[in-house]
Amino acid sequence: MIRLNRYIANAGICSRRKADELITAGVVSVNGVVVNELGLKVDPMKDEIRYNGETLKREKNVYVLLNKPKDxxxxxxxxxxxxxxxxxxEKASRERIYPIGRLDRNTTGLLLMTNxxxxxxxxxxPRSNITKLYHVELSKSLAQGDLNKLLFGRSWKTAR
Incomplete structure (x- = not known):
């Protein structure tokens, strides 16, 4: 059983938040009954979910690795x-995918995108405690004062 808004998002229609708006607008039905209250759980294997009269099917999971360029x-x-x-x-998948995490505009690197x-x-x-490792190259030498700021928990933006 999963929440209806998640099922709609997994069908590639929109985000979960937007799905909540569709539900409250009364354009979603489950097994022929219009649903307009949030929090309903559905069985993806048994229930028929419709949006604007069209039956929704869950998308297959898609994973795209992108070497994000600068800019x-x-x-x-x-x-x-x-x-x-x-x-x-945009042509990598028919399914609606989105990036996991962020890389700054001027940063290059591997970015995972998925649905x-x-x-x-x-x-x-943060509750998953996944360790992230970053390889950083600087355009100038790192001053000892900046290194100290980084070592003692101050962000890089503060350390510049």
Whole structure:
């Protein structure tokens, strides 16, 4: 059993938050009954879920590894219309995928993109205690004072 908003998101229609809006708007039905209250759990193997009259099917899980180049924003949408990583993977999958984690615009590196919400949650949520390793190259020598700031828990932005 999973929450209805998650099922809708897994079908590639929209995010879970947007799915909540669709549910409260009364455009989602389960087994022929319109649902407009949040929190309902459905059985993906038994229940028939419809959105605007169309039966939804869960997407297969997709995983895309992207070597993110410099000058791309790690987001699914940018109101300032800058280039996003989504532009690089728009033909990689028919399913709606999204990045796990973030890399700064000027940062290059491996970025995992998926529609697997469980994996995304496990990899990104602090409760999972997943260790992340970063390889950093600097354009100048690191001053001892900056190194001390990093070693004692101050962020790099503070240490600059």
């Amino acid at each position: 791309y924003i790690t987001t699914t949408d940018d109101p300032q219309e800058r280039r996003t990583v989504m532009h690089l993977v 697997d919400g469980d994996l995304a949650d496990k990899l990104s949520h």
